Amino acid sequence: MTNEIKKPLILITNDDGDTANGIEVLTQLMMQIGDVIVMAPDGPRSAQSNALTVTHPIRFKKLEEREGLIRYSCTGTPTDCVKLALNEVLDRKPDLLVSGINHGSNAAINVIYSGTMGAVLEGCENGILSIGFSIVDHSLNADFSYFKSYVLQITRSALANGLPYGVCLNVNSPCGEIKGIRVSRQCVGHWDKEFAKRTDPQGRSYFWLTGHFENHEPEALDTDEWALANGYISVVPTKIDLTAYDMIETVAKWGL
Amino acid sequence: MTNEIKKPLILITNDDGDTANGIEVLTQLMMQIGDVIVMAPDGPRSAQSNALTVTHPIRFKKLEEREGLIRYSCTGTPTDCVKLALNEVLDRKPDLLVSGINHGSNAAINVIYSGTMGAVLEGCENGILSIGFSIVDHSLNADFSYFKSYVLQITRSALANGLPYGVCLNVNSPCGEIKGIRVSRQCVGHWDKEFAKRTDPQGRSYFWLTGHFENHEPEALDTDEWALANGYISVVPTKIDLTAYDMIETVAKWGL
Numbered sequence: 001m002t003n004e005i006k007k008p009l010i011l012i013t014n015d016d017g018d019t020a021n022g023i024e025v026l027t028q029l030m031m032q033i034g035d036v037i038v039m040a041p042d043g044p045r046s047a048q049s050n051a052l053t054v055t056h057p058i059r060f061k062k063l064e065e066r067e068g069l070i071r072y073s074c075t076g077t078p079t080d081c082v083k084l085a086l087n088e089v090l091d092r093k094p095d096l097l098v099s100g101i102n103h104g105s106n107a108a109i110n111v112i113y114s115g116t117m118g119a120v121l122e123g124c125e126n127g128i129l130s131i132g133f134s135i136v137d138h139s140l141n142a143d144f145s146y147f148k149s150y151v152l153q154i155t156r157s158a159l160a161n162g163l164p165y166g167v168c169l170n171v172n173s174p175c176g177e178i179k180g181i182r183v184s185r186q187c188v189g190h191w192d193k194e195f196a197k198r199t200d201p202q203g204r205s206y207f208w209l210t211g212h213f214e215n216h217e218p219e220a221l222d223t224d225e226w227a228l229a230n231g232y233i234s235v236v237p238t239k240i241d242l243t244a245y246d247m248i249e250t251v252a253k254w255g256l
Numbered sequence: 257m258t259n260e261i262k263k264p265l266i267l268i269t270n271d272d273g274d275t276a277n278g279i280e281v282l283t284q285l286m287m288q289i290g291d292v293i294v295m296a297p298d299g300p301r302s303a304q305s306n307a308l309t310v311t312h313p314i315r316f317k318k319l320e321e322r323e324g325l326i327r328y329s330c331t332g333t334p335t336d337c338v339k340l341a342l343n344e345v346l347d348r349k350p351d352l353l354v355s356g357i358n359h360g361s362n363a364a365i366n367v368i369y370s371g372t373m374g375a376v377l378e379g380c381e382n383g384i385l386s387i388g389f390s391i392v393d394h395s396l397n398a399d400f401s402y403f404k405s406y407v408l409q410i411t412r413s414a415l416a417n418g419l420p421y422g423v424c425l426n427v428n429s430p431c432g433e434i435k436g437i438r439v440s441r442q443c444v445g446h447w448d449k450e451f452a453k454r455t456d457p458q459g460r461s462y463f464w465l466t467g468h469f470e471n472h473e474p475e476a477l478d479t480d481e482w483a484l485a486n487g488y489i490s491v492v493p494t495k496i497d498l499t500a501y502d503m504i505e506t507v508a509k510w511g512l
Contacts, residue, residue: 049305049335050368057454057462079305079369084463087450109381111498112306113335118368125365125446157510166444167500169507181512185499188422190381194343198313206313207340235512237503242367243441244423247493251425254413256437256491 007068008034008095008159011123013081014102015045015115018063018073022101025144026133027069029151030098033159035068037094039085041115042073046104047209048115050122051077060084078119086126096159097123101151102134103142107172107224107234108187108213117170121240124168129158131169136228147173150181150233163237170236172228179231186236187223188216263324264290264351264415267379269337270358271301271371274319274329278357281400282389283325285407286354289415291324293350295341297371298329302360303465304371306378307333316340334375342382352415353379356389357407359398363390363428363480363490364443364469373426377496380424385414387425392484403429406437406489419493426492428484435487442492443479444472 010030014023018040030036039060058076065071072089074081078099086093102116111117116132123130133151135142154171163169170186194211215225224234266286270279274296286292295316314332321327328345330337338353358372367373372388379386389407391398410427419425426442450467471481480490 044311047308047310049307049374051305051307051333052303052369052465054303054465055300057464059460059462077307080465083447083450083465088453088463109496112377112381112496113308118305121368125368127446154512157512161507161510163503167503170498183504183508183512185501185504186497188497190383191339194339197344204315206315207344208313209308209310209336209339235507236498237500237507238498239500239503240365240368240498241442241444242426242492242494242496242498244493244495245441247419247423247495248439248441251417251491251493252439254417256410256413256439 009092010034010036011085011094011097012036012038013040013078013099013119015041015048015078016103017041017043017045020103021140021142022103022144025148026098026101029148031068032152033155037085037090038071039074039081039089041078041081042075045077045115047113048077048118049113050079050118053077053080058084078115079122082119082122094128097128097130098133098155100133101144103140104134104138105136105172106132106134106170107228108189111170111186111238120168124166124240127165129163131155131158131171133171135173135175137175143175146176146178150178154235166241167237167239170238172224172234174228174231178233182227182232182234184224184227184234184236185222187225189214265348266290266292267341267350267353268292268294269296269334269355269375271297271304271334272359273297273299273301276359277396277398278359278400281404282354282357285404287324288408289411293341293346294327295330295337295345297334297337298331301333301371303369304333304374305369306335306374309333309336314340334371335378338375338378350384353384353386354389354411357400358390359396360394361390361392361428361484362388362426363484364445367426367442367494376424380422380496383421385419387411387414387427389427391429391431393431399431402432402434406434410491422497423493423495426494428480428490430484430487434489438483438488438490440480440483440490440492441478443481445470
């Protein structure tokens with residue numbers, strides 16, 4: 001018998017790549033809580049959703065190993081990173097997966113495009129307590145200083161309380177000072193005017209993804225977008241089961 | 257006043273690319289129902305989920321135009337295809353988006369990896385009636401003959417009944433003879449033993465994604481996996497809102 005408390009094993013990834021400030025900050029924070037394994041993409045993989053690499057093989061390599069931390073980089077997507085770590089690196093299931101801190105919002109419908117949240121859904125599918133952290137600032141030099149203590153608080157609270165299978169957390173922070181935390185739902189909205197059209201020197205058109213997010217319910221007080229617009233961190237319990245249960249009976253009545 | 261019924265405008269895409277048999281079959285079927293615009297990836301984009309192309313620009317080109325059909329190919333992902341068609345090609349919102357017919361199952365957790373269903377979620381986000389069709393056969397020569405009449409039936413029924421904003425359909429067919437249709441829920445399960453590890457001529461390891469799907473609830477009668485294993489087409493009403501509503505109160509009680 002020993003009274004020693006075993007440190008949690010924490011897997012970290014992101015979609016901004018292994019050199020992003022956000023994952024460096026998250027790694028420093030998680031080392032206060034447990035033993036950390038980082039498996040991050042070897043370059044930017046934003047908006048990779050749950051994409052998997054199937055048309056070519058992937059590789060990973062060890063970047064660093066020291067007390068409480070081993071860091072790897074991987075040639076694949078964020079979801080590939082999680083799969084590789086679970087299947088080929090870790091000798092036991094981690095107690096926690098955290099992804100981020102993403103440079104840019106993953107609130108509202110962005111959750112379905114986000115590589116950060118793709119990795120979180122992957123961890124969740126594998127029965128791991130999984131949390132995505134993002135800040136509403138795309139810049140490389142996003143200021144994480146106000147968010148840090150909340151990242152620790154939310155993580156410790158999740159470890160203490162746990163989540164049922166199939167549920168993870170999508171946590172987004174506003175920039176600057178933070179008023180508190182709102183447990184929210186995913187705001188309804190969509191992206192509009194999505195491309196910048198340009199012409200190459202040969203006279204052919206090409207299209208850059210850009211666009212404007214349109215909030216369909218700006219007055220609703222219980223959404224992630226409302227929280228962020230009003231200085232609060234949003235925490236959205238998020239699930240991997242996409243079934244629209246309330247429509248099963250309706251569609252069954254179509255008489256198919 | 258005219259009694260002429262306006263034909264529905266139907267947008268078609270897939271993730272197997274513009275030359276796949278599945279999209280050819282789906283195009284022929286949809287031309288029985290409406291005017292068809294195809295915007296498909298110019299090669300395979302399987303398992304691209306809702307990935308977006310953000311690190312480089314994309315292009316599209318017209319492949320064919322004839323009575324009731326215009327076909328384009330696009331250098332991007334399935335979700336890019338939908339965004340390009342909506343923003344840069346169509347002069348009105350289509351009445352229907354169909355994606356597929358995918359060569360391979362998109363049942364259970366595959367829905368979150370699927371490029372076919374990524375395109376469907378994108379249509380759904382844009383307020384378009386959207387349906388993904390897949391068959392449980394990865395081969396290029398998958399036999400769609402038994403599925404065809406059901407694709408028409410499900411599509412016509414969806415057009416007649418409609419779906420609320422944020423809900424789409426994930427339709428999967430077994431191979432061979434079909435017993436009927438089951439409106440189902442997404443089966444709980446996960447992928448296991450996911451990589452084939454090989455060594456290149458320089459002695460370095462590389463990893464091919466493969467794996468085995470483990471059904472966590474093989475006895476449940478209301479899942480898509482059960483339907484498919486028992487000769488039925490599964491129709492899962494699927495939604496773009498990933499909020500775990502039943503966990504909001506629980507997480508709020510953590511006292512964050």
